[in-house]
Amino acid sequence: MNYTKEIKYLSVAMLFLVLLALFSLFWGQYDIEISTFMNYLDYKLFLNEQSDTQSFALIENIIFNIRLPRILLAILIGAALATSGAVFQAMFVNPLVSPGILGVLAGASFGAALGMLISEHWYIVQIVAFGFGFISVGFAVLIGSMVTNSRSTVMLVLGGVISGSLFTSLLSVIKYVADPYSTLPAIVYWLMGSLAMAQLNEVFLVAIPILISITGMIFMSKYFDLMSLGDEEAKALGVNVKLIRIIAIILATLASSLSVVMAGIIGWVGLIIPHIIRMAVGPSHRLLIPLSAIVGGAFLLLADAISRLALSVEIPIGILTSLIGIPIFIIVLKNARAAWN
Amino acid sequence: MELKPLIDVKNLHFSYKTHKILSGVDLKLYKGEVVSLLGPNGCGKSTLIKLILKLLYGSGDILINDKTITNHSHRDIASYIAYIPQYNNTPFNYSVMEMVLMGRISKLGFFALASANDYEVANKALQKIGIWHLKDKAFGQLSGGQKQMVLLARSIAQEVNIFIMDEPVAGLDYGNQIRLLELINELSAQGYTFLKTTHYPDHALLISSRVVVINGGKIIADGAPHKVITKEMIQDVYSINADIITHDSHKRCVPIFQKTI
CATH class of the missing domain: 3.40.50.300 (P-loop containing nucleotide triphosphate hydrolases)
Structure with a gap:
């Protein structure tokens, strides 16, 4: 079998992502001419003499310390959120769930804030965020299944709303007790979602677990098709439903919780990107999962470019994705009904 | 034996x-x-x-x-064993070919994708049931009868x-x-x-x-x-009357209305 269709879509999406990344790298409050950058590379890599070496320090600073970490982080987080969204939707056979709706983002943000209070170690913050992300999705599922024993689309969404509210309230408690001059503003700005604080070494640290979980989800994608038929049919076709579900939920929760640690709550990406892709290329997860990763990354990169360039003040990206995401989701809801029924 | x-x-x-x-x-x-x-x-x-x-x-x-x-x-x-459930509703609208290929999952290794051979088996299964022409159609848009046929083709692909x-x-x-x-x-x-x-x-x-x-x-x-x-079994199990008749050398079961009012 050749996977012509898959390769075609993935290459086009990847090309778009790379172009967008290059655009973001060179265009901003301070535009960098491609020719200047080429001269810089020529100077750095081939040690050729250049006339304007004094501007190179500035270019180096802008590209490697400011823009590159931000671009990489935007791609990573967009990919993590969109892929987890697609996986949650398949696992719960429910096109209305996402890391945001299931309460994972709220749980992880509570966990991360708690982590920041109790420890200065980066990995502790990550682990606590993941732990509470996992607890919150478990809580959402528990509430959803307590009321009805069948798998109900609406009940799970309600369970997520309840779980999300719980952790948002708990987060408020942390905000209330946090130092109003230092910790509180830090938590508030971080929660609004921002990629501005990214440091290259931090990005690499978080990139490893995120990339591992995205890769894992891509490798498991053929099982998601079967899982979305419901447990009984998936089992009868030979799938180890429990094992696949637990691994998938752990991977999706890990990726989306880490996105919260890095950039606060960035909503809607996990909900709308899988829907848009399903409408464009169909529901098969073999293509949906990797394409969600690429398009999710591109979407957040684009949103970040808008947040940097649209106004003279930078809009927090979490606010922007909501502003873009909500109208898109309304359109998606209107068009997608036919595809669900 | x-x-x-x-x-x-x-x-x-x-x-x-x-x-x-x-x-x-x-x-x-x-x-x-x-x-x-x-x-x-x-x-x-x-x-x-x-x-x-x-x-x-x-x-x-x-x-x-x-x-x-x-x-x-x-x-x-x-x-x-292949299982053909009573009805199939999934919120995700797979194509007929994708549905039939799902029958191959128990033959695939953990990381393996469907191979050319799996597609061949799926194509043959669809031909056998006589619905090969539906292979690119969306499963959700099929009639109930066609859906059952797709599930039968999937079971055949399960070998x-x-x-x-x-x-x-x-x-x-x-x-x-x-x-x-x-x-x-x-x-x-x-x-x-x-x-x-x-x-x-x-x-x-x-x-x-x-x-x-x-x-x-x-x-x-x-x-x-x-x-x-x-007649007795029908009466016993379903509490209605029925005649067992012979038509074209086949036994057939024909229910009979009873006056209840």
Whole structure:
């Protein structure tokens, strides 16, 4: 079998992502001419003499310390959120769930804030965020299944709303007790979602677990098709439903919780990107999962470019994705009904 | 030499909470049979099927290919038995080809994607059922009859001998009901073995090689269709009157209205 269709879509999406990344790298409050950058590379890599070496320090600073970490982080987080969204939707056979709706983002943000209070170690913050992300999705599922024993689309969404509210309230408690001059503003700005604080070494640290979980989800994608038929049919076709579900939920929760640690709550990406892709290329997860990763990354990169360039003040990206995401989701809801029924 | 059963259900009991659903069920399924499970709503037909597929757990034993079901993983069972559920609704609208390819999952390694051979098998299965032309259509947009045919093609792509169907004609229009029965008949002539539940004694007479009647969680009759499906059995199980007539050398079951007011 050749996977012509898959390769075609993935290459086009990847090309778009790379172009967008290059655009973001060179265009901003301070535009960098491609020719200047080429001269810089020529100077750095081939040690050729250049006339304007004094501007190179500035270019180096802008590209490697400011823009590159931000671009990489935007791609990573967009990919993590969109892929987890697609996986949650398949696992719960429910096109209305996402890391945001299931309460994972709220749980992880509570966990991360708690982590920041109790420890200065980066990995502790990550682990606590993941732990509470996992607890919150478990809580959402528990509430959803307590009321009805069948798998109900609406009940799970309600369970997520309840779980999300719980952790948002708990987060408020942390905000209330946090130092109003230092910790509180830090938590508030971080929660609004921002990629501005990214440091290259931090990005690499978080990139490893995120990339591992995205890769894992891509490798498991053929099982998601079967899982979305419901447990009984998936089992009868030979799938180890429990094992696949637990691994998938752990991977999706890990990726989306880490996105919260890095950039606060960035909503809607996990909900709308899988829907848009399903409408464009169909529901098969073999293509949906990797394409969600690429398009999710591109979407957040684009949103970040808008947040940097649209106004003279930078809009927090979490606010922007909501502003873009909500109208898109309304359109998606209107068009997608036919595809669900 | 005694023929070995493909599936051997021994003294099977199943309760849901305090409610007893199956008690002491024995059933053997042999190669090439078309066995119809008859019985009123809630008699335990579907439960029996789910127990055989290890979707539920009861007490007693079920041997599949001579091995007890507790030692079979779902993947093992899927390499012997294909399941065609009553209806299929998924919020994600896969294409017919994607649905049929899902039948190949138990043949694939953990990381493997469907290969050229898997597509070949899926294509052949669709051709066999006569719905190859639908392969790129969206499953959700098909009629009930076409959906059942896609699920049959998926079962053929699973490359197993035993097909278990839960009320295959439920929700189908009259024409599709009869066409599906014909298709089951043809597949059985090619050597496939069927175990299916049905609400229609007449359908059981039309295409079964054996009929098993379950009532109140117990098997009350098991044998050749014309011997099991009698006026008395219909009266006993469904509390209605029916005539068993002979039409074109086939026994048929015709219900008779009773004056109730």
